[in-house]
Amino acid sequence: MKPKILTVDDxxxxxxxxxxxxxxxxxxxxxASNGVEGLAxxxxxxxxxxxxxxxxxxxxxxxxxxxLKSNPDLKAIPVIMLTAEAGRENVLRIAKMGxxxxxxxxxxxxxxxxxxxxxxxxxxxxxxxxxxRRFDDAINVLVVDDKxxxxxxxxxGLSDTPWxxxxxxxxxxxxxxxxxxxxxIILVSLSLPDGGGFSLFQMxxxxxxxxxxxxxxxxxxxxxEEQARAQQAxxxxxxxxxxxxxxxxxxxxxxxxxxxxxxxxxxxDGVLVLRLPANFTPxxxxxxxxxxxxxxxxxxxxxxxxxxxxxxQVRTADISVIKLGLSALQLCQELSLKHCVIGSDAVxxxxxxxEESKDWDFVGTFExxxxxxxxxxxVTA
Numbered sequence: 001m002k003p004k005i006l007t008v009d010d011x012x013x014x015x016x017x018x019x020x021x022x023x024x025x026x027x028x029x030x031x032a033s034n035g036v037e038g039l040a041x042x043x044x045x046x047x048x049x050x051x052x053x054x055x056x057x058x059x060x061x062x063x064x065x066x067x068l069k070s071n072p073d074l075k076a077i078p079v080i081m082l083t084a085e086a087g088r089e090n091v092l093r094i095a096k097m098g099x100x101x102x103x104x105x106x107x108x109x110x111x112x113x114x115x116x117x118x119x120x121x122x123x124x125x126x127x128x129x130x131x132x133r134r135f136d137d138a139i140n141v142l143v144v145d146d147k148x149x150x151x152x153x154x155x156x157g158l159s160d161t162p163w164x165x166x167x168x169x170x171x172x173x174x175x176x177x178x179x180x181x182x183x184x185i186i187l188v189s190l191s192l193p194d195g196g197g198f199s200l201f202q203m204x205x206x207x208x209x210x211x212x213x214x215x216x217x218x219x220x221x222x223x224x225e226e227q228a229r230a231q232q233a234x235x236x237x238x239x240x241x242x243x244x245x246x247x248x249x250x251x252x253x254x255x256x257x258x259x260x261x262x263x264x265x266x267x268x269d270g271v272l273v274l275r276l277p278a279n280f281t282p283x284x285x286x287x288x289x290x291x292x293x294x295x296x297x298x299x300x301x302x303x304x305x306x307x308x309x310x311x312x313q314v315r316t317a318d319i320s321v322i323k324l325g326l327s328a329l330q331l332c333q334e335l336s337l338k339h340c341v342i343g344s345d346a347v348x349x350x351x352x353x354x355e356e357s358k359d360w361d362f363v364g365t366f367e368x369x370x371x372x373x374x375x376x377x378x379v380t381a
Contacts, residue, residue: 003027003120006047008038008064009082010056011334013297014105018051020297021109025122035059039067042074048120051103051112054083054094065097078119080112084336106300106335135253135260139163142183144174144200145218146192150241154187157245171196175203178210185252186210187239190219190226201233214255218243250283261291269370272299272337274328275310276321285320289327296331306373307332308366310342317350322357340369 005027007018015031022029030045032038034056042050050068054061061081068074078100085104094102101115116122133139141163143154151167158165166183168174171192177183186204190197197217204210214236219227221240230238237251253260264287266273272295277284296307309328314321325341332339343362351357363369 003049003122004030004045004047005049005051005116005120006030006032006038006041006045007051008032008035008041008056008061009051009053010034011053013293013300013331013335014053014082016293017107017109017297017301018112020294020301021112022116022122024125025113026125027122035061035064035067038064039074042068042077043071046073047077049116050077050079051116052079052081052099054081062097065099069098080115080119082107106305108303109301132259133256134262135249135258136162136262137258139185139252139256139258140181140183141165141252142174142177142186143167143218144169144171144186144192144197145189146170147189150189150218153243154248157243157248161249171200171203174200178204178207182209183213184256186213186215187218188215188235190217190223190230198229198233201230201235205234214252216251216255260287261295264288265291265295267299267302267304268366270304270306271370271373272296272304272307273310273366274307276314276324278313278315280314280316280321282320285324288324292324292327292331296328296335296337300335300337305337307337307339308342308369308373309339310366310369311347312342312344312364314344314347317344317346319350319354321347322350322354325360326356338373340372342366342369 005022007015007029009015010033019029019031030041030047032041036059038052052061052064065079068077068079081094081097081099081102082105083094083102100119103112103115113122141158143151143165145151145167146169155165155167166177168177188197188200201215204213204215216237216239217227217230217235218239218241219230227238236255239248239251264275266275276288309325311321311325329339341360341362342365348362351360363372
C-alpha cells in the first residue's frame with residue numbers, strides 16, 4: 001500500500017509546499033488546517049507519518065500531539081513538528097514532546113522529503129513527469145472553415161504568438177490532416193455545409209487519436225440555435241464572430257492548461273517580483289490570483305526571502321488591483337517575507353479610497369525597492 005502522509009498546518013502555503021514536495025513519490029498526502037481537523041483525518045486515514053505545525057488556531061500542534069499520544073490507535077504514528085522559532089529553548093521543548101524530528105520554517109522541499117524519508121519508505125513514481133507547457137510554447141492550431149477570409153483572420157489574429165495556424169476548408173481535408181499530424185486544438189465552423197462541423201466533431205471524438213483534442217465551434221454571434229446544439233454536443237467552447245482574439249487566446253490557454261504566470265512573476269536579483277501590466281483586466285486578475293500562492297511558495301522553497309510588488313505600469317486602478325495587492329502582501333506577512341511596493345499615480349489615488357490600503361507606502365523604482373529590502377526594513381501595508 002502507498003504510504004500516507006498527513007500535513008496539519010493553518011497555512012495553505014505550507015500545506016502546498018509539503019504536498020508539492022511529495023508529488024513525484026508514490027504516496028498519498030492528506031491535509032488539515034488545525035488540530036481538530038488533523039485528529040479527525042488521522043483517525044480516519046491512519047497515516048504513516050504526520051507533519052504537524054506547532055502554532056495553529058482552534059487546536060495547536062502541542063495539544064494535538066498530546067491527544068495523539070493518549071489515543072491507543074494513534075500514539076505510534078511518528079510526528080515531525082514544524083516551528084517558526086529556532087531558539088534553543090523552543091527546540092528543547094519540542095524534543096521533550098516525543099516527536100521524531102522537527103523543521104524550522106521556512107524550509108525547502110528537499111529537506112522535508114529527506115526528513116520524512118528517514119522515517120518511512122518513499123519510492124519515486126514510475127511515470128515521467130511532464131513539463132507544464134507555457135503560453136509561449138509552440139502550439140499547432142487547426143482551423144476548419146470554408147471561408148478563406150476566416151482562416152486568414154485567425155492566422156493574423158494569432159500572429160503575435162509562436163503558434164502555427166493551419167487552415168482546411170472541408171471535413172475530409174481536416175480528417176486527412178489529423179491522420180498525418182495531431183493538432184493541439186481545432187477550431188471548426190458550425191456553419192459548414194450539410195452540418196459538416198457537427199459531423200467532423202463526431203468523427204474526432206470517435207477516434208482514439210483525436211478524442212482528447214479540444215474542439216472550439218466558430219459561430220456568428222446571432223446563431224444561437226447552432227451554438228446551443230454545439231454546447232449540447234460537447235464542444236469545448238464557442239467562439240463567436242467577429243472574433244475577439246484576446247479572448248480566443250485566453251480560452252485556448254485554458255483549454256490546453258498553458259502556464260501564463262511567467263508574464264507576471266519573475267525571480268530577479270534574489271527577489272521574487274510580481275509585476276502587474278498596464279492593462280489590468282479581470283482575466284489578468286484571475287491569472288495572477290490563481291498562481292499567487294504557488295509562485296510565492298516556489299520562491300520560498302528555492303530560498304528567496306524577499307518580494308517586490310511592482311504596480312508602476314498600472315495606469316487605471318480599481319478595487320480589483322487593491323484586492324490583489326492586499327492578497328499578495330498578506331501572503332508575504334504569512335510567510336515572513338520582506339516586501340516592498342512600487343507604485344503608480346493611479347494606484348496611489350485608488351489606495352486612498354479604502355481603509356485597508358490608504359496607508360500604503362511606495363517606492364519609485366526597482367532599484368529603490370532593492371535598497372529598502374537589503375537595508376533590512378520592509379515597506380508594508
